[in-house]
Amino acid sequence: MVQALEGQEIAALFPFETGLGSFMRVYEIRTDAAPDFNPADFSAAWWLTPAELLTRTKAGEPAKGDLAELVRRCFP
Template sequence: MSTDAAPGSAVEWLDHVNEHDEVIGQVTRDDAWAQRLTVRGVNAFVVNGGGELWIPRRTAHKRMFPGCLDMSVGGHVDRGEDYLTAFRRETREELNLDLDTVAWREIAAFSPYKTGLSIFMRVYEIRSDAAPTFNPDDFTEAWWLTPQALLRRIEAGDPAKGDLAEIVRRCYGDLLT
């Protein structure tokens, strides 16, 4: 299910987790955000052989962060789902990619209690020199950008999804020097 379901569409249920990333209940996506409850998510970057990140812009109709720069893949882990299953689903939904056909790896696991990021998350990297055929309901355009170029765009005022700059710094900080 899309992480930005239209108003009036099906309710998206997520696992509510404690500070140890253990499930303690279920919550709707809207309630999780409204009440700042801890949930899980996945993010990924498509990275080419030159070390550039494929960075899309979200569509203007998204409820959260409309028109903002985004990770290559991102979404919540649905109720009863694990991180890897969510990553596979989101990659298929947003980029029309089957993870069995591309090289990928997990590059980070973050806790909001230790990082200040918004949710528990796993971050993955997909290696490809080809720009993905993205879902036009999720993204409007995209660029291949070095981590430095992306951060410069954000610092210059290009709107970006909340955790994007911090995740890039944490995952690709060694490329920023």
């Protein structure tokens, strides 16, 4: 069963305006419940602050293409 979560949209990004690779809508969801991930789709998961994510990607950890730029734009 998919859990219903309420979120607030914090960004709507368009490639022709931002240079990012795709159209994106970013939502912030606040909850104490762990998401119900499909284990077949994920090998691991971490809870990171935006700063921690940027530190890891800057150190060379792999991430989806535009993730670091998306975080910089949404969490300055």
